[in-house]
Amino acid sequence: MNEAWYRLGMLLVLAAGVWEGPLAVVFRVFTDKAPNALTAANYLPAPWCYLAAAGATIAALAVIAVLDAAHKRVLARKERSGG
Numbered sequence: 001m002n003e004a005w006y007r008l009g010m011l012l013v014l015a016a017g018v019w020e021g022p023l024a025v026v027f028r029v030f031t032d033k034a035p036n037a038l039t040a041a042n043y044l045p046a047p048w049c050y051l052a053a054a055g056a057t058i059a060a061l062a063v064i065a066v067l068d069a070a071h072k073r074v075l076a077r078k079e080r081s082g083g
Contacts, residue, residue: 006067010067010068013060013063013064013067016056016060017057017059017063018057018060019038020039021054021057021060022053023039024039024040024041024042024049024053024056025041025049027039027042040052041056
């Protein structure tokens with residue numbers, strides 16, 4: 001796994017998780033903006049939008065954990081092979 005692709009993937013997943021999670025809730029609670037494709041959780045009615053936002057955050061954290069584990073595995077393999 002190339003270091004640049006790993007960092008790009010982590011950045012994109014983190015941005016999507018934060019935007020669809022906590023920021024969607026902030027837009028819902030503190031602004032009067034209508035929902036759009038970037039805050040998809042806000043299309044749902046009141047109790048479900050918060051669960052969807054939490055789910056998006058948890059999913060992003062899970063993907064980040066998988067990417068991090070794969071990156072560490074690749075680094076360990078490179079270290080063992082001497083490259």
